Amino acid sequence: MSRVFMKGTEAVAEAAVRAGCRFFAGYPITPQNEVPEYLSRRLPEVGGVFVQGESEVASVNMVYGAAAAGTRSMTSSSSPGIALKSEGVSYCASARIPMVYCNFARGGPGVGSIQPAQQDYLQATKASGNGGFRMPVLAPATVQEAVDMTYRAFDWADRDRTPVLILADGVIGTMMEPVVLPEMKSDEEVAAIKESKKKWACIGHPLDYAHRSWIEPGQWSTQKMQKCNEDAAALYRSWEKEAEAEEYQTEDAEIILTAYGISGRIAKSAVNLLRAEGIKAGLIRPKTVYPFPNYAYDKLDYGKVKAILDVEMSIPALFVEDVDMAVKGRCPIETCLCSGGNIMSRDAVIAAAKKIMEG
Amino acid sequence: METNLCVAGFGGQGVMSLGKFLADATCNSTDKNVTFFPSYGAEQRGGTANCYVVISDDDIGAPLGDVMDDLIVMNGPSLAKFLPTLKKGGRLFLNTSIVPDKIDRDDVTVVKAPVTEMAYELGNAKVLNVIMLGVYIGFTEVIDPAIVWETIEHKLASKPKLLPLNKQAFDKGLELGRSQR
Numbered sequence: 179m180s181r182v183f184m185k186g187t188e189a190v191a192e193a194a195v196r197a198g199c200r201f202f203a204g205y206p207i208t209p210q211n212e213v214p215e216y217l218s219r220r221l222p223e224v225g226g227v228f229v230q231g232e233s234e235v236a237s238v239n240m241v242y243g244a245a246a247a248g249t250r251s252m253t254s255s256s257s258p259g260i261a262l263k264s265e266g267v268s269y270c271a272s273a274r275i276p277m278v279y280c281n282f283a284r285g286g287p288g289v290g291s292i293q294p295a296q297q298d299y300l301q302a303t304k305a306s307g308n309g310g311f312r313m314p315v316l317a318p319a320t321v322q323e324a325v326d327m328t329y330r331a332f333d334w335a336d337r338d339r340t341p342v343l344i345l346a347d348g349v350i351g352t353m354m355e356p357v358v359l360p361e362m363k364s365d366e367e368v369a370a371i372k373e374s375k376k377k378w379a380c381i382g383h384p385l386d387y388a389h390r391s392w393i394e395p396g397q398w399s400t401q402k403m404q405k406c407n408e409d410a411a412a413l414y415r416s417w418e419k420e421a422e423a424e425e426y427q428t429e430d431a432e433i434i435l436t437a438y439g440i441s442g443r444i445a446k447s448a449v450n451l452l453r454a455e456g457i458k459a460g461l462i463r464p465k466t467v468y469p470f471p472n473y474a475y476d477k478l479d480y481g482k483v484k485a486i487l488d489v490e491m492s493i494p495a496l497f498v499e500d501v502d503m504a505v506k507g508r509c510p511i512e513t514c515l516c517s518g519g520n521i522m523s524r525d526a527v528i529a530a531a532k533k534i535m536e537g
Numbered sequence: 538m539e540t541n542l543c544v545a546g547f548g549g550q551g552v553m554s555l556g557k558f559l560a561d562a563t564c565n566s567t568d569k570n571v572t573f574f575p576s577y578g579a580e581q582r583g584g585t586a587n588c589y590v591v592i593s594d595d596d597i598g599a600p601l602g603d604v605m606d607d608l609i610v611m612n613g614p615s616l617a618k619f620l621p622t623l624k625k626g627g628r629l630f631l632n633t634s635i636v637p638d639k640i641d642r643d644d645v646t647v648v649k650a651p652v653t654e655m656a657y658e659l660g661n662a663k664v665l666n667v668i669m670l671g672v673y674i675g676f677t678e679v680i681d682p683a684i685v686w687e688t689i690e691h692k693l694a695s696k697p698k699l700l701p702l703n704k705q706a707f708d709k710g711l712e713l714g715r716s717q718r
Contacts, residue, residue, distance in 0.1 A: 183564040183565070183571075183573075349600060352575060353574045355572050443597070443598050443599075444598045444599045447597070450595070523599075524599055524603060525603040
């Protein structure tokens with residue numbers, strides 16, 4: 179397979195089409211406008227439907243509807259728009275509707291800034307809407323990873339009937355990188371995927387009450403609602419084994435840099451330069467931020483590791499809370515931060531690591 | 538080996554296209570890693586536009602480095618803004634038609650290219666970016682000029698009438714770049 183040079187947003191959109199996504203509804207916001215732009219042209223080519231909704235709330239609810247009818251469906255936005263979509267995401271989670279959405283995050287809170295940031299971590303991993311639901315949250319560090327994760331997200335969403343979030347940022351969205359695109363699913367495969375959802379989706383059933391599909395984002399009976407919560411909780415527990423992290427040069431490391439997404443790749447390049455100067459640095463980069471890869475931190479040799487340096491484009495630090503729970507006090511955790519649309523400086527990461535090692 | 542390039546100028550000078558042509562050609566012709574990262578905020582017409590290209594044998598960290606190995610400057614405000622980011626011993630490619638060629642650093646190599654005037658001489662002010670790309674490739678030889686031209690040709694496939702002009706522009710730039718090596 180030959181590689182092509184693509185922008186992150188467009189590569190994610192193409193990956194979704196290749197995964198069998200045939201419905202997209204969205205509303206414009208920088209820095210992800212190329213997703214709807216690309217799909218407005220691309221989806222009609224494959225018999226899909228593109229809708230620019232009148233708002234984020236309308237768009238996400240259209241996705242809720244299309245996905246409830248068995249079609250692989252997606253929406254995307256950036257931070258303030260993602261916040262608006264929380265209603266529909268929560269409804270999908272409650273009704274167990276598979277859908278995929280993507281956040282090309284920017285500075286916040288509020289309107290914040292239109293440049294890249296990682297200030298939506300807690301929203302993404304802990305509370306993407308009301309009601310205490312969970313969902314897989316995948317954090318790409320390259321355009322290739324964004325493509326691969328989007329492709330996989332649709333399978334995960336269908337398998338477990340859950341929303342899946344791709345937590346990217348404005349850098350991953352607007353940068354161009356070489357990518358190898360995944361295989362295009364044939365019309366037959368896309369039809370078979372839809373057919374496989376017949377048991378629960380509103381695809382069209384005989385007019386008898388017994389075989390009708392019900393999409394229920396809530397229950398009148400408190401007992402039934404609790405049962406739904408218990409079933410969902412069991413599902414969330416089952417995801418623990420699917421947590422994934424990149425572990426780089428960790429075996430003999432005396433300082434571990436930890437970061438996700440764009441900060442993860444910048445931290446990795448800092449590890450290489452620190453190693454070149456004789457400092458034994460390593461990296462843990464969660465690829466799934468929910469479920470969180472605690473195992474990677476458990477494997478560390480805390481006899482050797484002097485400290486962990488959390489690197490993130492968020493002030494205050496947010497990702498560090500999950501790192502803290504994973505490290506369980508086994509070594510000190512320091513931070514190297516920027517936010518508001520500023521991109522993490524590799525030199526700043528290196529300086530922070532050196533300060534710890536010299537101090 | 539990693540090269541960090543920043544291309545900066547006015548909106549409308551083809552700064553983004555210049556960076557994209559180079560990055561795309563690198564993707565097509567090598568197995569190196571390459572990133573293109575545009576930087577434009579909520580800026581008004583006439584404001585600065587800039588982009589970053591990183592070409593590397595290893596994984597690329599940030600698609601914009603802290604210090605630049607090479608800097609292409611197309612207008613005055615960009616010189617003031619980006620010259621401090623150029624590393625000691627770095628290479629500065631300057632549009633001397635509209636940017637004074639006296640710079641207040643003596644630790645960088647300056648490649649002078651009056652690309653605005655050259656573009657006017659060719660009869661189309663818009664090709665200044667293609668001339669400058671030629672200058673950059675001619676001077677640095679970072680990738681094969683033939684591959685860069687193929688990429689431009691491919692991008693302009695829907696506008697074949699523009700090809701001869703752009704070819705002329707690219708060749709003029711190459712020549713000027715090579716002459717200053």
